[in-house]
Every structure is written in structure tokens, then in C-alpha cells.
Amino acid sequence: MKIVSMISALFVCLAHNGYANDIALQFPLDCTLGQDCFVQQFMDHDDTNDARDFTCGHATYDGHKGTDFRIKDLAAMKRGVPVLAVADGQIVALRDDMADQLWTTPEQKAAIKGRECGNGLVIQHANGYQSQYCHMRLNSITVANKDMVKAGDILGMVGASGNTQFPHLHITMRKARRVIDPFFIDENESCAFDPDNTLWNDDFLDQFNPQITQIFATGFAPNVVEIKDVQDARFTNFTPQADDPALVAYATAINMKKGDVFHIKFIGPNGVIANTKTDPLDRAKSRYLRFAGKKKPDGGWPSGEYNAVFTVLRNDKVIEIEMIKTQIR
Numbered sequence: 001m002k003i004v005s006m007i008s009a010l011f012v013c014l015a016h017n018g019y020a021n022d023i024a025l026q027f028p029l030d031c032t033l034g035q036d037c038f039v040q041q042f043m044d045h046d047d048t049n050d051a052r053d054f055t056c057g058h059a060t061y062d063g064h065k066g067t068d069f070r071i072k073d074l075a076a077m078k079r080g081v082p083v084l085a086v087a088d089g090q091i092v093a094l095r096d097d098m099a100d101q102l103w104t105t106p107e108q109k110a111a112i113k114g115r116e117c118g119n120g121l122v123i124q125h126a127n128g129y130q131s132q133y134c135h136m137r138l139n140s141i142t143v144a145n146k147d148m149v150k151a152g153d154i155l156g157m158v159g160a161s162g163n164t165q166f167p168h169l170h171i172t173m174r175k176a177r178r179v180i181d182p183f184f185i186d187e188n189e190s191c192a193f194d195p196d197n198t199l200w201n202d203d204f205l206d207q208f209n210p211q212i213t214q215i216f217a218t219g220f221a222p223n224v225v226e227i228k229d230v231q232d233a234r235f236t237n238f239t240p241q242a243d244d245p246a247l248v249a250y251a252t253a254i255n256m257k258k259g260d261v262f263h264i265k266f267i268g269p270n271g272v273i274a275n276t277k278t279d280p281l282d283r284a285k286s287r288y289l290r291f292a293g294k295k296k297p298d299g300g301w302p303s304g305e306y307n308a309v310f311t312v313l314r315n316d317k318v319i320e321i322e323m324i325k326t327q328i329r
Helices: 002-018 074-079 106-111 202-206 228-230
Strands: 037-041 067-071 083-086 089-095 119-124 129-136 154-157 167-177 178-180 214-221 246-257 262-267 271-277 285-295 306-315 317-328
Touching: 002 262, 037 246, 119 154, 129 154, 178 306, 202 246, 214 317, 228 246, 228 285, 246 271, 246 306, 246 317, 262 285, 271 285
Parallel strands: none
Antiparallel strands: 037 067, 067 167, 083 154, 089 119, 119 129, 129 167, 167 178, 214 246, 246 285, 262 271, 262 306, 306 317
């Protein structure tokens, strides 16, 4: 009797609300998660006008039906970041005729109504699963409709087509036509990341960090920095000179939480150039740009090493830190 009960309990556990470990998804990008690509947004689990990700956090927006994996900037997009099949299957839908363009105004978004996914495709997998890939780069898709693909096959490149404000891959998973979250397949569990409650394979889980607040774009610049500068990689190869009118250190963070504090300490050969700390954030921020510096001193910038340290503090504890340096000769 005990054996029968144990077997029954095991079966219920494996069933996992209908997901009996019958698929294992690989990471859909050829990049290093947390270094040159990042989780920007998860699926929305809130049925109201609010938004809630599977951890009960706010790394999502209302009605978001997938996961967004972003890359650093448009320069990385142009170099090419391959999109990979998450599992074996067959291509059942495809589009590759939309320009890569960052859409920001209501008029721009209205112009692509019904085609918000941009360039992309759908793969039918075994056991009723489907994966949909959106915002791929124009003319990059390497497969055709009805092609059979294997997990890890290159499908195309990350782009900025469709309704997007930054280059990224949006991926939606479905089973039996129902949208599911590969990070949270049993919604009866608590608001926490549990590797056993996902559809991801071990390779992905080994590199995934559930702490997704990250500093992902840093550098130096000779003037004020805007988000567009970061997206365009305007200062990626900037080398400061003694006669630059100003010198600032900048950083962009993603998935900041309410109450987080951002600290910049910028030091030159003659001492501290800037040491700034924000007030605690009054709300969560999906993307957050900060910079600090000052105008050129009399006689120009001295030669030597310049260092900047960027820190995200949460409840007075460091959760993310990034350090950069440069030289003026």
C-alpha cells in the first residue's frame, strides 16, 4: 500500500500541472548571459492592469507574453548575435521583411499594428510545444518554412524589428496553444526561482542568475550621456584627451528595484573627480542611466589613470558592482 502511495505521489510530482519534464530548452542566444546579453523582462503573471513577474517582482510589463533577452547596443546587433532553436522541431511560420528600427511614438507603433513581433518565426516541437522568436534582424533568418531544425541550430540574428525600444530577442513558449512561462511552469509554487520548476536545461540553469539587476553598459565620455548614446554605442571606443571639454563616467543598469541606490565614484590621478549617490528609487526602473564627472580643469586633464566604480545598493548591501578604467597620456 505504501509503495502504491509513493508511486502515485511521484507521478503527481512529475506531472507538474501537465508538464512532465517532456522538453528541456536550451538558451536561445549564442552569447554569455550576464556579460554580453541579459534578461530584460519576464512574462507577466498578473491578470489585472498591473504587472508581476514569476518572482512577484516588476521585471515585466502589463500583458507581456514572453521573455526578453537583450544585447548591449545596436553595434552588437550589427556585428551579429545568433538566435538559436531552443529544441528540435519544424518551422511552421516565418516573416523576414521588416526594417530594424527603434519605435518610440504612438504613431510609429500604430504603423506596425498586427506585426509587433517584427521579423521572426515559430517552431512546432514535440508534445504540443511551440516556441516563437520575435524582433530578429532584417534578412538574417537562415531557415525556411517547413524546415526541420535541431536544438542549437542558428535561426538568424538578434535585431530590432517590430515594436521594440532596444535590440533583443523576445521568445514566447506555448503548449497546446496556451502561453506558458519556461521559468515558472507550476504556478501553484511560491514567488521564487526554483530550477526544478522550469523548462530550461542544465546548461542554461548553470549560467542563469535570478538576481537580474545588472550594470551592463559603462564607459567614459566628453559630455552629457543620453540613452540614445548608449544604444548607438557612441562612446564605446572613446579615448579621453587632455583637452576634452569635460569628462564623465557613465553606466546603465537594468531591472532596478524600488528603494535601490546607485553610487558612482570617479577618481583621477589628482584625486576624486565625482562621488555621487542617488536617493532611493521611488519605483522600479527597467532601464536606468547615470553619469558623473566635471568640466575640464584649468590646464587640461592631467595625464595618468582614471577609474570609475559603479555600485547598486539594496537595503544597504552591494548587489552589483562594476569597475572601469582609462588613461590620458
